[in-house]
Amino acid sequence: MNKNTFKFVICILMLLVTILSPAAADPIMTRTLSDTMVSPGETVHVTLELTNYVNEESLNALVEDYSATEMADWTVSNVECPPELDTHQNSNGIHYFSRNFMSGALPASDYTVKYDLNVGAGTVVGVYDLAGRYLDSSNSAGYNGVGDTQLTVIAASSSLTKTTGIPDNTFSGSSSSINPQVSDVEQETGVISEGNESKIVIENVIAEDNSVVQPVDDTESQDSENQESEPKVPGFEMILAVSGVLMSVYMAKRQQKT
Numbered sequence: 001m002n003k004n005t006f007k008f009v010i011c012i013l014m015l016l017v018t019i020l021s022p023a024a025a026d027p028i029m030t031r032t033l034s035d036t037m038v039s040p041g042e043t044v045h046v047t048l049e050l051t052n053y054v055n056e057e058s059l060n061a062l063v064e065d066y067s068a069t070e071m072a073d074w075t076v077s078n079v080e081c082p083p084e085l086d087t088h089q090n091s092n093g094i095h096y097f098s099r100n101f102m103s104g105a106l107p108a109s110d111y112t113v114k115y116d117l118n119v120g121a122g123t124v125v126g127v128y129d130l131a132g133r134y135l136d137s138s139n140s141a142g143y144n145g146v147g148d149t150q151l152t153v154i155a156a157s158s159s160l161t162k163t164t165g166i167p168d169n170t171f172s173g174s175s176s177s178i179n180p181q182v183s184d185v186e187q188e189t190g191v192i193s194e195g196n197e198s199k200i201v202i203e204n205v206i207a208e209d210n211s212v213v214q215p216v217d218d219t220e221s222q223d224s225e226n227q228e229s230e231p232k233v234p235g236f237e238m239i240l241a242v243s244g245v246l247m248s249v250y251m252a253k254r255q256q257k258t
Contacts, residue, residue, distance in 0.1 A: 029134040041121035056105040057136035067093030073120025
């Protein structure tokens with residue numbers, strides 16, 4: 001094999017290695033909120049995690065942008081940064097968590113930044129996009145943050161639960177909103193519907209309402225009253241006896257005349 005052929009083979013191998021080698025993953029900034037649904041005036045805890053940072057860059061910054069007009073009264077406090085990210089700067093609502101330039105390149109590692117975000121009491125109810133990114137000297141445009149990218153602000157008296165965002169169906173305890181209603185017809189006739197609660201309601205109505213009573217058979221009393229009010233008529237036996245006596249007297253007088 002001559003030298004030219006050998007060099008050609010080496011070049012091909014190096015090219016293949018370059019093509020087949022996986023590219024280094026980009027740095028990732030992940031945002032995590034302690035609660036994605038809050039009311040005006042409340043505070044949410046924010047955690048930023050920088051991962052896949054493998055190149056030691058001379059300039060580094062985790063950036064959170066709360067400069068929008070509707071976020072004018074949002075504030076960042078209780079910032080916790082690792083020793084390597086020793087600078088926090090607020091520039092008109094844009095917060096930089098970075099390494100001091102005089103401290104040198106940021107060592108390759110994973111880093112975590114924590115802070116509290118207070119949503120101003122005058123914040124309008126709605127869904128807010130959270131803008132953030134990681135910057136370093138190799139990419140001035142930055143890598144957009146991932147994870148929790150929206151924060152929902154609801155009214156303090158809203159019926160939505162903060163954990164699910166769905167309506168809260170807790171009842172006030174009124175039996176009328178839970179137990180089936182019993183109609184007036186059922187109460188008057190004494191019909192008991194299914195369900196323990198319905199039975200109790202009807203029994204109470206029957207016990208307290210004197211108008212709901214069982215029908216009483218008063219046929220006998222009516223008959224007796226009718227008998228007392230009607231005039232008494234002589235019996236057939238008495239009429240027959242009187243007729244017999246009169247007939248005897250009549251026959252006796254007739255014999256005397258003859």
